[in-house]
Amino acid sequence: MDLWASARGRVECQFRSGIDALILLVIWMIWKERNARVFERRSATPQQLKSKILAEAFKWDRAERADR
Structure with a gap:
Protein backbone atom coordinates (compact mmCIF):
# COMPACT_ATOMS: atom_id res chain seq x y z
CA MET A 1 0.00 0.00 0.00
CA ASP A 2 2.87 2.37 0.76
CA LEU A 3 4.39 1.79 -2.66
CA TRP A 4 1.02 2.41 -4.30
CA ALA A 5 0.47 5.64 -2.36
CA SER A 6 4.00 6.76 -3.13
CA ALA A 7 3.56 6.11 -6.86
CA ARG A 8 0.25 8.01 -6.91
CA GLY A 9 1.83 10.98 -5.16
CA ARG A 10 4.52 11.35 -7.80
CA VAL A 11 2.21 11.67 -10.79
CA GLU A 12 -0.14 14.41 -11.86
CA CYS A 13 -3.78 14.08 -10.80
CA GLN A 14 -4.93 13.37 -14.35
CA PHE A 15 -2.78 10.21 -14.49
CA ARG A 16 -3.62 8.77 -11.07
CA SER A 17 -6.53 6.67 -12.28
CA GLY A 18 -4.20 5.12 -14.87
CA ILE A 19 -1.63 4.27 -12.19
CA ASP A 20 -4.40 2.73 -10.09
CA ALA A 21 -5.62 0.66 -13.03
CA LEU A 22 -2.10 -0.53 -13.86
CA ILE A 23 -1.37 -1.60 -10.30
CA VAL A 38 -2.33 -24.16 -7.96
CA PHE A 39 -5.49 -25.43 -9.63
CA GLU A 40 -4.48 -26.23 -13.20
CA ILE A 53 0.05 -8.26 -18.56
CA LEU A 54 1.02 -5.97 -21.45
CA ALA A 55 -1.54 -7.58 -23.76
CA GLU A 56 -4.26 -7.16 -21.15
CA ALA A 57 -3.20 -3.55 -20.53
CA PHE A 58 -3.61 -2.79 -24.24
CA LYS A 59 -7.08 -4.38 -24.16
CA TRP A 60 -8.06 -2.27 -21.14
CA ASP A 61 -6.74 0.85 -22.87
CA ARG A 62 -8.68 0.13 -26.08
CA ALA A 63 -11.86 -0.56 -24.10
CA GLU A 64 -11.45 2.66 -22.13
CA ARG A 65 -10.86 4.70 -25.30
CA ALA A 66 -13.94 3.14 -26.93
CA ASP A 67 -16.05 4.33 -24.00
CA ARG A 68 -15.07 7.97 -24.58
Missing part, protein backbone atom coordinates in the same frame (compact mmCIF):
# COMPACT_ATOMS: atom_id res chain seq x y z
CA LEU A 24 -4.70 -3.43 -10.05
CA LEU A 25 -4.09 -5.11 -13.40
CA VAL A 26 -0.68 -6.41 -12.31
CA ILE A 27 -2.10 -7.70 -9.02
CA TRP A 28 -5.00 -9.35 -10.88
CA MET A 29 -2.73 -11.05 -13.41
CA ILE A 30 -0.40 -12.33 -10.68
CA TRP A 31 -3.44 -13.72 -8.85
CA LYS A 32 -4.62 -15.46 -12.04
CA GLU A 33 -1.13 -16.91 -12.55
CA ARG A 34 -1.15 -18.17 -8.97
CA ASN A 35 -4.52 -19.85 -9.54
CA ALA A 36 -3.31 -21.45 -12.76
CA ARG A 37 -0.32 -22.89 -10.92
CA ARG A 41 -0.85 -27.23 -12.66
CA ARG A 42 0.38 -24.97 -15.43
CA SER A 43 2.71 -22.03 -15.18
CA ALA A 44 4.07 -19.20 -17.24
CA THR A 45 7.61 -17.90 -17.22
CA PRO A 46 8.11 -14.37 -15.90
CA GLN A 47 8.53 -13.16 -19.50
CA GLN A 48 5.27 -14.85 -20.53
CA LEU A 49 3.48 -13.29 -17.57
CA LYS A 50 4.87 -9.88 -18.52
CA SER A 51 3.60 -10.36 -22.08
CA LYS A 52 0.16 -11.35 -20.77
Whole structure:
Protein backbone atom coordinates (compact mmCIF):
# COMPACT_ATOMS: atom_id res chain seq x y z
CA MET A 1 0.00 0.00 0.00
CA ASP A 2 2.87 2.37 0.76
CA LEU A 3 4.39 1.79 -2.66
CA TRP A 4 1.02 2.41 -4.30
CA ALA A 5 0.47 5.64 -2.36
CA SER A 6 4.00 6.76 -3.13
CA ALA A 7 3.56 6.11 -6.86
CA ARG A 8 0.25 8.01 -6.91
CA GLY A 9 1.83 10.98 -5.16
CA ARG A 10 4.52 11.35 -7.80
CA VAL A 11 2.21 11.67 -10.79
CA GLU A 12 -0.14 14.41 -11.86
CA CYS A 13 -3.78 14.08 -10.80
CA GLN A 14 -4.93 13.37 -14.35
CA PHE A 15 -2.78 10.21 -14.49
CA ARG A 16 -3.62 8.77 -11.07
CA SER A 17 -6.53 6.67 -12.28
CA GLY A 18 -4.20 5.12 -14.87
CA ILE A 19 -1.63 4.27 -12.19
CA ASP A 20 -4.40 2.73 -10.09
CA ALA A 21 -5.62 0.66 -13.03
CA LEU A 22 -2.10 -0.53 -13.86
CA ILE A 23 -1.37 -1.60 -10.30
CA LEU A 24 -4.70 -3.43 -10.05
CA LEU A 25 -4.09 -5.11 -13.40
CA VAL A 26 -0.68 -6.41 -12.31
CA ILE A 27 -2.10 -7.70 -9.02
CA TRP A 28 -5.00 -9.35 -10.88
CA MET A 29 -2.73 -11.05 -13.41
CA ILE A 30 -0.40 -12.33 -10.68
CA TRP A 31 -3.44 -13.72 -8.85
CA LYS A 32 -4.62 -15.46 -12.04
CA GLU A 33 -1.13 -16.91 -12.55
CA ARG A 34 -1.15 -18.17 -8.97
CA ASN A 35 -4.52 -19.85 -9.54
CA ALA A 36 -3.31 -21.45 -12.76
CA ARG A 37 -0.32 -22.89 -10.92
CA VAL A 38 -2.33 -24.16 -7.96
CA PHE A 39 -5.49 -25.43 -9.63
CA GLU A 40 -4.48 -26.23 -13.20
CA ARG A 41 -0.85 -27.23 -12.66
CA ARG A 42 0.38 -24.97 -15.43
CA SER A 43 2.71 -22.03 -15.18
CA ALA A 44 4.07 -19.20 -17.24
CA THR A 45 7.61 -17.90 -17.22
CA PRO A 46 8.11 -14.37 -15.90
CA GLN A 47 8.53 -13.16 -19.50
CA GLN A 48 5.27 -14.85 -20.53
CA LEU A 49 3.48 -13.29 -17.57
CA LYS A 50 4.87 -9.88 -18.52
CA SER A 51 3.60 -10.36 -22.08
CA LYS A 52 0.16 -11.35 -20.77
CA ILE A 53 0.05 -8.26 -18.56
CA LEU A 54 1.02 -5.97 -21.45
CA ALA A 55 -1.54 -7.58 -23.76
CA GLU A 56 -4.26 -7.16 -21.15
CA ALA A 57 -3.20 -3.55 -20.53
CA PHE A 58 -3.61 -2.79 -24.24
CA LYS A 59 -7.08 -4.38 -24.16
CA TRP A 60 -8.06 -2.27 -21.14
CA ASP A 61 -6.74 0.85 -22.87
CA ARG A 62 -8.68 0.13 -26.08
CA ALA A 63 -11.86 -0.56 -24.10
CA GLU A 64 -11.45 2.66 -22.13
CA ARG A 65 -10.86 4.70 -25.30
CA ALA A 66 -13.94 3.14 -26.93
CA ASP A 67 -16.05 4.33 -24.00
CA ARG A 68 -15.07 7.97 -24.58
